[in-house]
Amino acid sequence: MTNLALKEPFNREKQFTAKRRAVILAAGQAFRRQGYHNASMTKIAANLGLTKAALYYYIHNKEEVLYECHLMAYDAMDEILKAKHDGATALDKLEALYVDFVNMLTASGVSLLTDVNSLGEENKADVLARRGKIERKIIRLVKDGQKDGSIRAGDARLHVFFFMGALNWLNAWYDASGRLKGEDIAAHFALQMRAGIRS
Amino acid sequence: MTNLALKEPFNREKQFTAKRRAVILAAGQAFRRQGYHNASMTKIAANLGLTKAALYYYIHNKEEVLYECHLMAYDAMDEILKAKHDGATALDKLEALYVDFVNMLTASGVSLLTDVNSLGEENKADVLARRGKIERKIIRLVKDGQKDGSIRAGDARLHVFFFMGALNWLNAWYDASGRLKGEDIAAHFALQMRAGIRS
DNA sequence: CATAAATTTGACTCTTGAGTCAAATTTATT
DNA sequence: AATAAATTTGACTCAAGAGTCAAATTTATG
Known part of the structure; x- marks a missing residue:
């Protein structure tokens, strides 16, 4: 019987949720430091090594x-x-x-x-x-x-x-x-x- | 000799400075209540019974x-x-x-x-x-x-x-x-x- | 009244940044 | 390797709001 715990890192849904959470936390940091409107999605994405378009894969807006x-x-x-x-x-x-x-x-x-x-x-x-x-x-x-x-x-x-x-x-x-x-x-x-x- | 104090309300410079101050205070209220970026110059002007263009007569930006x-x-x-x-x-x-x-x-x-x-x-x-x-x-x-x-x-x-x-x-x-x-x-x-x- | 200065306006331009999308790329599965 | 699903991207569109400007209007002055 396969160990479910070890499988977790490969669990698609968990991966997605974890990444989504990282996105939100990173954005939160930016919002806190620069204010909501001064923090652009493009820059937030760049800080995560991503493109803005990729960010929008994890969030709606x-x-x-x-x-x-x-x-x-x-x-x-x-x-x-x-x-x-x-x-x-x-x-x-x-x-x-x-x-x-x-x-x-x-x-x-x-x-x-x-x-x-x-x-x-x-x-x-x-x-x-x-x-x-x-x-x-x-x-x-x-x-x-x-x-x-x-x-x-x-x-x-x-x-x-x-x-x-x-x-x-x-x-x-x-x-x-x-x-x-x-x-x-x-x-x-x-x-x-x-x-x-x-x- | 004319009374300078009574003249003050007609003093051009004073009028201008007073209005300018009013503009800044009104804007400040808006910034406080809605945040800087959520408060548009157009609305701030409207609240003062003015047009945005008129605001810019009193301020630079x-x-x-x-x-x-x-x-x-x-x-x-x-x-x-x-x-x-x-x-x-x-x-x-x-x-x-x-x-x-x-x-x-x-x-x-x-x-x-x-x-x-x-x-x-x-x-x-x-x-x-x-x-x-x-x-x-x-x-x-x-x-x-x-x-x-x-x-x-x-x-x-x-x-x-x-x-x-x-x-x-x-x-x-x-x-x-x-x-x-x-x-x-x-x-x-x-x-x-x-x-x-x-x- | 005529003139000039001060004030206000409508109708613009321009920039920035949010959000989209079809196509490309990567990752997993058989 | 072939296929499918997940992820990422470049290149776009679009809206909102800042700021401008010549012309119109108001206000003061001789």
């Missing part, structure tokens, strides 16, 4: 790629949110969550893009809904913290918008090849986040 | 407008930084500064745009230099605070990047017509900023 970039980020955040987080208080949970967020954003090629307005109405609504869901979960957690006494009073939404800003801004300045290591940033940010809202 | 939008924001921040800020400790000064920043961003039509990469090399370098100068001043202030004991230890740059993120993210969600008043946001953010870095 540029907007779809942007859309999927957003989804990948929110999928990753959902995954982190889903995981059971340790910590007695909501504040502890929030901190653990935040560490994971920063680590995810610095370690994986995934990033939180800001260019939502380059999406068509449909996709834009979708992405904003996803973001909203995540925000609401975090706001809920903050409110829990205000109940269990670990987080100080104040507009929970503002509490969240404040430290989520740091996360979004990360994409603008973080450079994986820089001297700051992802884990250090995560530790620092988590501390600062926590201090900012603890009671 | 679109990039120049983006450039000036950035400069306006950094000018405003420089102005705030220049003002002597009260407060015994560096932390107090920083807080006063931060309140002014938020108030400026919510009250004036000026905003911190993120689309630096849509600028040509020259202008981009200029804008990044301006941003760098401001960041360095704030980092310096944080270091002062670490010396005078008001701010806790840690990478001063990271301290700053964290709470400057909130400022940049503001542009993405703040809506002047929303229920949150600028001053309230300023007060909340200042508190959270301070708590995040005080020793």
